[in-house]
Amino acid sequence: MSLFYMTVRNINKSTQSAVASASYRSGTALYSERDEETKSYGTRTVQPDSFILAPEHAPEWVNNREQLWNEVEKVEKNWNSRLAREVLVALPVELTNDQQKQLVTEYAKENFVDEGMVADISIHRDRNENPHAHIMLTVRPFNEDGTWGNKRKKVPKMVNGEVVLKENGNPEMVSIHLTNWNDKETLQNWRKNLAEKINEFYQELGFNERVSHESYEKQGLDIIPKQRLTREEYAVEEKAKKEAIENGTEYVAKTYYGKVNQEIEQVNQEIKAIKNQIEREQNKVVSLSDYREAREDSLLDKLNKVRKDIPLSSEDWKSIKIVANRVGGFIDYKSAKDNVVKLDNWNKNLNRQMLLLEAEKNTLLKAKDMYLKEPSKTLLYGFIPSQFKEQYQEKVDNYKEKKAKLDNSIEVFNELYERSKRVVDIQKEFAIEEFNYLYPNYSHIPNDSDEIIEQKGKYVQEFRESAIVNKNLPMFDSGMNKFDSKHIKLNSLIKNWKETNHSLVIAERTKNKYKKEYNENYKKYNGKDIYVSSVKYEGAKITLSNLEKEKEALQGKLLEEMITRYPNTKQELIESIPSKIQSQVLELHLNGEQSGILSKDLEKVKTNNLNQYKNKDVDKDKNKNDFVQNESSNVSNDIGSLLDSLIKATKENETEDEKHKKKKNKPRKLRDLDNEL
Template sequence: MAIYHFSAQVLSRGKGQSAVAAAAYRSGDKLQDERTGEEKFYRREVTPDSMILAPSNSPEWMKDRERLWNAVEKAENRKDSQLAREINIALPVELSNGQQKELIRDFVQKEFVDKGMIADICIHRDDSNNPHAHVMLTTREIMSDGFGKKNRDWNNKELLNQWREEWSNHANKSLEREGVQERISHLSHEARGLEQLPTVHLGHVANEMEKRGVETPQGDINRDRQEYNSLVVDLQKYREEKQAIEAERARQFEQGSKVKSVPEHSSSEELVDKFIAKFLTGKKEEVVQQSNVETEQVRQPEQVTEVKPKQPSTQLSQEEFIERLRREFEENARKEKEQQRKVEQKKQRFNTPAEHDDLQIARTYLKADPSLPKIAERRQQIDKSSERLSNGKQFLLWKSQTINEAASQYKSIAHNQGRIQEQLQKIEQINWLNPLKFKDNRTIKEHAEGVISDCLNQINGLEEKLNYHREKLGFETEIEFKQVQAKSETERPGLIETNRSQRQQIAREIDALSNAENALKNGFVRQVAFNYPERSEMQYMSYETAHKLNEVNKKNGKIVPVEATEKFVTNKHQEIKQLKDKVSYTEQYSSRLHRAENYLKDYEKYRDIVENYKNKNSFSKMFVSKSTKNEYEKAVIARDSYENYMKREGITGRTDFEKQSKTYEDMQVRIPEFNGLIKTALNGLGILDAIVKGIEQAGREQERSTRQQQLQRGKGKGKKRENRWDMER
């Protein structure tokens, strides 16, 4: 789930920190620290996703990570100078890598870069469950030639609170845009009125240790707080159930039932509340006292005044009251378990013997009666275990490769040291007393010194590479490395076998849960089909169809006949078709009138031309002018053609067209009404339509199964009767 973490720190030279080293560590780039002359580099298994954002007035060179942070170092001349501000932000795991990058870029641009800071963003995804961003920010104003004065306003604590709030706003908008229900808040649990204690941020070091199974103080704090929070959740459920009972009492009273009045809380109910509240208060104080890590997200809770429960009216001692409370809880739990057992027995009567075996096997894994929600929950746990095992396997492979690399480098160092000894011996063996060989001796010495220099350079390079292996494997000397190597070679086969065995166990459990899931779904289908004995094909419907049909029956409070559903769906489809036909007819009517109108205009145009020729003057010219006669004949042909086109569209003339146009206007007015009726008819039809189609598919599955059984019986391979579920059982 999405978590909120937003912490800030100042990188200071007084703490022994370096802006260049910090940037190299966060980005995974090799950076040359000009102040110390050292090359800073931290190798990462997963390459960080990095970018530098700068204000529009910044010089282009400031987008070069090495030049930027070396310039920051040069701008500070005090031994305790503040070099940079760093923000550490947890990114929502519900978003994709691209969405996470877009989210952090937009937030940093608006809150920091637009205010005048340069931001160096590095997103770390070494742990897929803990994506987070490191944002290094400059502390000085940007000038055209470099850095100016420090902006002290950026140190305002209120500004930090504003950044924290804006991050939650940005993140929640992204989650909402992607359709994710989870939300985060910058407010503490106390400020939001929650009784739960917040967990603390592990950080990458503690997180890596916890992944390897090494418990850390931060992890212990979170485990204690998670245990306390689970008790708070249980208390909340208890309160909600009690409120529901009180609401039911009030409803009965308002409806004039036999209840004379709405009873107040009984003394025992008050004692239950106060007893649990007292227990949680003590538990909270115990958990908080164990929290020694101070972080920005962890606040010391206010002192909780212990509320002493009133003694019950029966004057029971505290021990007697607690014992009675315990017995009541045990009795309620026993009744609930018995009721659940009866429900499970009723469900299991619809399973085959083989499916009963599958459910029994799954019960050993779940430590409870199998159900679809429990199987889904267990699968999520298995997925996390599989991921841990996969990470463990990768870690073993990485460790083996790293040890081999270190061994190879030590071997190369030894080889170069041997070459150095050889060259030193050559130099010692030179006879400088022979003047005739002085030139040759000098050549031999220079060559030997060159070889020695090359070997020393190679040794220095190998030693530099070994720094990474020393840090990762935890050794300093070659002797310590050989101890690490020997221990790894001893432990590695057992660790590999354990990892393989656990992966096989998970594979077996996954198969068992899949079989149990199929058994539960098959049993549920048969349970629903049992309500329709006259429809044998119902046994072949899918779980999804059975679930939808069961929901319809629940909503109606009775078993709805399939025939009634089919008839209802058929009638609705016919009704919708008629309405759509009316809408379609109106649209076609409009298109027809549009075409007819164009033909009518052309018809009237050429009709007027013909009428004009028929007057006395023009008509007499036709016998004199051949061109006039041709024009007249063309006009007659065009008039007759457009008249035929017009009649083909159902229009006889201008009067008829205007009459039909009025009819179309009356039809068009009803289009919104038809669309509304279609929408109403479609409302709720989707699930019923899916049920009918699902039952039709079940009929086809039954026919296919019948043909297959007949074929098997013909070959003498029919299934045994006892392995099938009988609807008459």
């Protein structure tokens, strides 16, 4: 029987971010206005297939993933509000990618979008055997005019058809949901409808497979379902299994539900053994399992010996123990790298706190300087001139207290970060040696980039999970271009360029937002609010200044890359090309679409830009006014004209260069004759 899997979970404001959740699931970088940082989780091996479905009366901006989830986080005011609902569904492996997408699209539209929800869908296919879809849903309905509606409303409490009154004679009110999205029956229908949709596709496509949303008992199967473990419980059990393998002992479950599942598995095996037909099928599985276990034991013993043979210091072991406690179990190169990524997020948070403290320090210094020159103007920073000294000292003391706490946090972070980086280095060494043991024919592949070592670690992890040594390694057999150091450097440069420009737009918007907030607070004149908004505005200016410096540095790197890749083009001509266009030219190199001739590559960039603007125009609402359409057309024409002039200049440079080469290559006598003529 095919697999049916569906689970529904909530994303809550108290512990989670809707923007971060959407970023992780869609594999795209999104800026979180609440956290004031770009959420990005790196590039996946297989990029998710992501798209948004929305009801007809929803506003146009819901189709912009970043704006959608930022607006959700704004409208949900309470600290513990539910931000979104996520429905995770397994997709049939028998279906093609297009069929899977069609299935999940139809299911989401019929069950969620038609009921008024926005569905942000990301299909993950990182593993061939486990295609699945994450469906993030809005939990607040939209009004017919496209504004946010209410989740709940208060109505008189009814008992036996009569209104319940309070002592004062007023009706007792209760809060009720305005949709049925939270009802148990609705969830049951979602499960039932998913099973029916999958079976509908199976039937239409001629598959004999069928799934059921019902429990084993309701299906009439003598199988006891296992308890689903939490992520933490699963990590503990996986660690126990690996330790059992390493020590050559029998695996014994550690957690309560792990032990329950172990007992259930034993009972299910006994039940299956009773059934004759199932027994025959089970014997096949057991034989295959015995073979794999024997093979796995032998290879794993030798693989684990590779680790044991690498000498480690007591400090190394201490670092490994600390990181193992953080990741909750066995450490490999991937988990060690993931741990550093999490620490990088912590570091971003610390940097943000440092920036706010720097902004507060600047604000206090400006206020003090103003007090010495013109005391009445300290009102601009939220101080009462006659109480300035007392208020100033109170804020300075508060600043010092926050700085002391932050310094302590930074000290703790630095030690943990250094140990975590050391563990990554150790795991690099392990991954290389383990890979070379499993795949000696590929041991010649250099270890000159983290990307290569990470891929080697993935192949080792695949063996640990499947006990199969692959004959071929596609990522290495298909060519090493993506692992080339120049390719990696260029990829990083383009990525940083895009993210920095995106962050600059957000930073400018944030600065204007805090400026407006400051002006509003000053009109009402609340000293505390004025001071806070002054600090936030100062922080936004520092952020913007830092990003502009970062952009300037990246512009220099783009120029260096262009000069290196087009050595026959005059440097002053390359310098005249705007950085944005330079980045688009270099992106052609990244994707292997370059010709190596600058004029032709600029023509390719021009075509890409025109197609991009054409697609935007097609997607525009037909009811947009002429001014908006003309403005878009003007932008397209401006870029086209700029590229035309650049193409013309580069062609002239290339023609001149070609003439020079021909003249240089002429025979000596012919050149002399030319000179005489």
